[in-house]
Amino acid sequence: MNVAEVTLEKKYHRAVEHWRRHWLPDYETLLAQWDRYFPQDEPFCLCAKMECGTPDRVAVGEHAGEAKRLAPDELSEEEARHLLAIIRAQASTEFGSIQQHSGTLARAQDDEDRFWVLRVMAEELRHGYQMFHLLLSQDWSKAAAGVRGEEMVEEILSMGTGSHVLDAFNLEYDSFVDNVCFAALVDRVGKYQLTMQKVCAYKPMADSMPPMLREEAFHLAAGVIPMRRWAKRAAQGEGFITMQGLQRSINKWYPRALEMFGDERGGDSNVRMGFKDMKNRQAQDLYIEEVRRMIRDINARYLRARFPGYTPEKSDQVLDEVERSRGRHDGVAFEDLLRLPDRRFFRRKGEPAWTMVGLEGESFAEVDDYLRHLAQRLPEAYLAGGDMKRYAETLRLVVSGQLGVEDAIRKMPRLKRVGGNCPCSRAVRWVVEEPAS
Amino acid sequence: MPEVQAEVRIRPLDELDIGSIVRIDERITGAYRPDLWEQRIGYYLRRDPEASRVAESGGRVVGFMLGDVRAGEFGIEEPGGWIERFGIDPDYRGRDLRTRLVSAILAHLRERGATKVRTLVDRKDAGVTGFLTALGFTPSPLQALERHIEPRESP
Numbered sequence: 408m409n410v411a412e413v414t415l416e417k418k419y420h421r422a423v424e425h426w427r428r429h430w431l432p433d434y435e436t437l438l439a440q441w442d443r444y445f446p447q448d449e450p451f452c453l454c455a456k457m458e459c460g461t462p463d464r465v466a467v468g469e470h471a472g473e474a475k476r477l478a479p480d481e482l483s484e485e486e487a488r489h490l491l492a493i494i495r496a497q498a499s500t501e502f503g504s505i506q507q508h509s510g511t512l513a514r515a516q517d518d519e520d521r522f523w524v525l526r527v528m529a530e531e532l533r534h535g536y537q538m539f540h541l542l543l544s545q546d547w548s549k550a551a552a553g554v555r556g557e558e559m560v561e562e563i564l565s566m567g568t569g570s571h572v573l574d575a576f577n578l579e580y581d582s583f584v585d586n587v588c589f590a591a592l593v594d595r596v597g598k599y600q601l602t603m604q605k606v607c608a609y610k611p612m613a614d615s616m617p618p619m620l621r622e623e624a625f626h627l628a629a630g631v632i633p634m635r636r637w638a639k640r641a642a643q644g645e646g647f648i649t650m651q652g653l654q655r656s657i658n659k660w661y662p663r664a665l666e667m668f669g670d671e672r673g674g675d676s677n678v679r680m681g682f683k684d685m686k687n688r689q690a691q692d693l694y695i696e697e698v699r700r701m702i703r704d705i706n707a708r709y710l711r712a713r714f715p716g717y718t719p720e721k722s723d724q725v726l727d728e729v730e731r732s733r734g735r736h737d738g739v740a741f742e743d744l745l746r747l748p749d750r751r752f753f754r755r756k757g758e759p760a761w762t763m764v765g766l767e768g769e770s771f772a773e774v775d776d777y778l779r780h781l782a783q784r785l786p787e788a789y790l791a792g793g794d795m796k797r798y799a800e801t802l803r804l805v806v807s808g809q810l811g812v813e814d815a816i817r818k819m820p821r822l823k824r825v826g827g828n829c830p831c832s833r834a835v836r837w838v839v840e841e842p843a844s
Numbered sequence: 845m846p847e848v849q850a851e852v853r854i855r856p857l858d859e860l861d862i863g864s865i866v867r868i869d870e871r872i873t874g875a876y877r878p879d880l881w882e883q884r885i886g887y888y889l890r891r892d893p894e895a896s897r898v899a900e901s902g903g904r905v906v907g908f909m910l911g912d913v914r915a916g917e918f919g920i921e922e923p924g925g926w927i928e929r930f931g932i933d934p935d936y937r938g939r940d941l942r943t944r945l946v947s948a949i950l951a952h953l954r955e956r957g958a959t960k961v962r963t964l965v966d967r968k969d970a971g972v973t974g975f976l977t978a979l980g981f982t983p984s985p986l987q988a989l990e991r992h993i994e995p996r997e998s999p
Contacts, residue, residue, distance in 0.1 A: 409957075447914065448891055526890075624893035625886075628859040632882050635862065639878070697860065704863040708878060715876075719867050 409459040410618055412452060415536065419543055419560065423453070423536055426564050430505050431532060433512070437525045444522040451529050455540035456618035457611070466606040468681035475610040479550035482609065486680050487550035490609055491559070493682060494538050496572040498563045500597065500667075501535035503576030504528075506568050507589065511580040516646075523629040524586050527594075530622040535563070537615050544611070574756065575663035581656075581788035584648060587637075588656040591630025591701065596667040598623050599690050600683075608681030631701060635708045638745075642712035650709060650743050655786040657745065658766065661698070662753040665691060671758040695750060702745045713739060753781060755798065761805045761812050774799075774806050850902035852941060854948045857896035857908065859889060864898070864905035868931045884929070888912060895925070895956070897948045899932075899941045907932040909945040913956045918986065925953035925961035946979055964988055 414420055427434055441450060465473050479487050505528045512528075515521035542556035569577050575593050580586060601620045607613040634653060640646035641653075668674075674686030685693075703726070710722045714737070717725070725736050726744070733741040749768035751759035763771035766784055771777035778799055782790055789795060801818060804810035810818065862885050866878045888896045891912045899907035909930035915923040927949065932941050953961055962984060965972050 409955075445890060447917075523886075621893055624856075624858060625890040628886050628889045631859040632862070632886050635878070635882060700860050704860055707863055711876065711878070719870060 411457045411459060413455040413457060413540055413544075414453075415455070415539060415543060419539060419557075420453075422560070422564060423532070423539065426502070427505075427532055430502075430509050431528055432509075433525055434529060434532075437522065437529055440522060444519065445526065451526075451533075453529075453533055453536060455537045455615070456533075457614045458617040459614070461605075461610070461614050461617070463610065465608040465681045467684045468608065468679050470608055470681050475608055475613065477610050479545050479547045479609075482550050484550060484552055486608075487547060488552075488554070489676060489680060490607075490612065490682060491542075491547060491551055491554060493604070493677075494541055494612070495559055495563065497600065498535050498538035498542075498559075499566055499572040500576055501531045501538065502563060502566065503568065503571040503573075504531050504589070504593070505535075507576065507578070507580050508586055510568075511583050511586055514583045515586070516583070517633075520583070520587070520629075520633050523625075523633075524590070527590060527626045527629050530626065533622070534619050537619060539563075541611055541615065573663075573667055575660065575667055578659070578663065578789070578794055579792065581659075581786050584652055584656045585660070585786075587630050587633045588653065588660055589630070590626055591634055592657065592660045592664045592698065593667070594623060594626040594630060595697065595701075596664050596694060598627060599668070599694055603677075603683035603685050603690060606681070606684045612682075631704075634705055638705045638709040639712040642709045650745060652786075653705075654745055655784065657702075658748055658753070658784045659786055659789050661748050662755075665694075665750060666754065666756040668694065668757075670756070691750075695747070699747050702747050706744045709744065710739065753785075755801075756816055761802060761815050763802075763806070774803050777802070852899050852901045852906070852936075852939065852944070854897050854899055854944050856894045857885065857888060857898050857910070858893065859885065861885070861898050861905050861908065865908050865931070868905070868908065868933050871934055872931055884910065892956070894952050895949060897945050899936075899945060901936065906936040907941040907945060909942070909949055911949050911953070911961070913953060913958050920986075922960075923956060923958050925949070925956075925958040927961060927963040942975060943979065962986070 415423070438451060441448070463475050465471050465475055476482050482490065508524055508528050512521060512524055515524065539560050542559050546556075548555050566572075568579055571577050575596075580589070598620065601616050601623060605613055605616040605620070607616070637646065637648045637653065638650065641648060641650050668691040669687040671688040671691060674683070674688070674690075677683040678686055706726055707719075707722060710726055711717065711719075714722065714725070725739075728734075729736050729739065729741050729744060735741070746766065748766050749764055751762055751764035751768070752766050754760050754762065754764075763774070763777040765771060765777070765780050771780060781795075785795070801810065801815050805812060805815045862878070862881055865885065866876065866881045869881065870876050888910050895912045896910040897908070898905045907930070909927060911925055911927040913923050913925055915921060927946070930942060930945065950961060963976065963981070965976060967973065
């Protein structure tokens with residue numbers, strides 16, 4: 408494993424440093440405390456890391472077997488534009504997640520949890536930096552008909568929560584529970600995207616993936632391990648984070664995470680062009696099974712803490728029985744355990760967009776009934792926000808036939824921050840972006 | 845009785861393996877120690893997730909081996925591999941899983957530029973010592989030393 412470290416041209420490096428002073432103000436604290444929380448680990452480096460020795464032949468798609476493309480000019484215009492859209496979305500998620508994490512980071516109950524998330528944020532910054540390297544180290548303008556990397560970088564640095572490419576990055580966190588559930592659920596989609604992109608026919612993109620994936624492994628741990636610990640404390644009646652609170656956060660993020668794979672019926676172009684090795688539904692199916700495993704694991708942790716005398720086999724048996732019967736066992740109710748929401752629950756993009764499917768897969772005919780169902784299952788702070796209000800308004804229009812599903816998907820307005828592309832200009836207003844025509 | 849004929853796959857450790865590793869450890873030692881394993885697996889995942897491996901059979905983790913690359917410790921400046929812990933589900937012993945786990949880790953350590961891999965064993969544990977010897981491990985010039993610390997001690 409040989410990795411080359413690359414820094415951006417000074418003016419772009421400074422732009423990223425400037426951005427991080429606004430959105431990652433604890434960065435210096437993280438570096439100062441690095442050895443305390445991450446003893447013996449390599450020091451953090453804000454740089455692009457390129458894996459050496461990766462395959463140089465295209466693995467999938469219509470160019471399979473050909474030499475991987477080393478420069479944008481070796482791509483067709485369609486391929487260049489498609490790949491730029493992937494890089495833009497990837498970069499947006501990296502910077503977007505830092506903005507989300509920063510809102511509630513200080514509310515962590517434990518310093519270790521806080522520093523783990525801080526490290527995640529710093530590494531997301533590095534991942535964004537990595538995408539900027541892909542945009543800036545070569546000239547895309549000829550291949551992509553005038554699209555310039557530096558303009559894309561400027562646009563990405565100007566995005567805020569509300570104007571990012573994917574919906575999961577346009578929701579504010581309600582509490583530190585969201586920091587953790589986001590890492591466990593949304594970063595897991597990131598792992599799938601990075602894994603699929605390891606085969607990318609554009610070699611600099613493929614070379615970027617292994618170092619990012621190695622860091623992503625810790626990001627998932629920064630989600631799952633605190634959730635396991637919270638489940639244990641909840642079972643023992645300690646702490647203030649309940650299984651119901653975790654479930655509500657899962658219900659908030661899981662539908663948005665599923666939508667990050669793209670429409671279930673799509674993904675052919677990615678495979679045809681050799682940029683990814685799985686279509687959307689295929690990757691989403693694997694993701695769902697992995698989340699199912701995660702939830703089972705956390706429930707098992709909860710039960711063993713609740714019944715310390717049980718053997719693992721007895722604990723498994725009780726878990727199976729309570730899940731099957733939806734009943735109780737010695738004071739533990741089905742509702743005390745975490746559940747995997749139905750894949751169609753609370754969806755606004757993709758195949759099940761704007762259907763009214765409940766957490767357990769049940770269908771609703773009336774909007775008011777469905778909204779009441781959601782209100783009982785989503786975090787209270789989230790329900791009080793604008794996203795939920797707009798969702799409810801749009802759902803009513805869809806169900807009444809005043810708006811088609813495709814239009815609703817496009818219409819779902821996003822908040823857009825205006826007033827300059829740097830948070831230094833704090834005189835920002837929030838406006839509703841005009842729907843795409 | 846487990847499905848011992850299922851094909852075994854060796855793959856890098858991930859965060860969802862914690863429960864399975866806790867379970868294997870509990871089967872071997874009789875102690876349920878989730879806090880310990882959450883801490884240790886968090887450590888290995890943040891350092892180098894590919895340096896630790898698990899053996900999976902029929903979708904179930906049946907063995908694990910945790911390692912990493914370190915440099916600059918005990919005066920050893922060059923990067924060297926360390927294998928800290930491993931365990932095989934008792935129902936899956938005798939299937940050469942430890943050898944396969946070690947081979948996978950050695951391949952990764954080689955890629956990382958390590959030319960040596962080290963571990964510490966209890967000399968009294970003939971099983972583990974014998975297994976490691978069979979894999980080519982030999983006594984190291986680096987010797988582990990220890991001494992007892994008295995509650996109150998004169999210098």
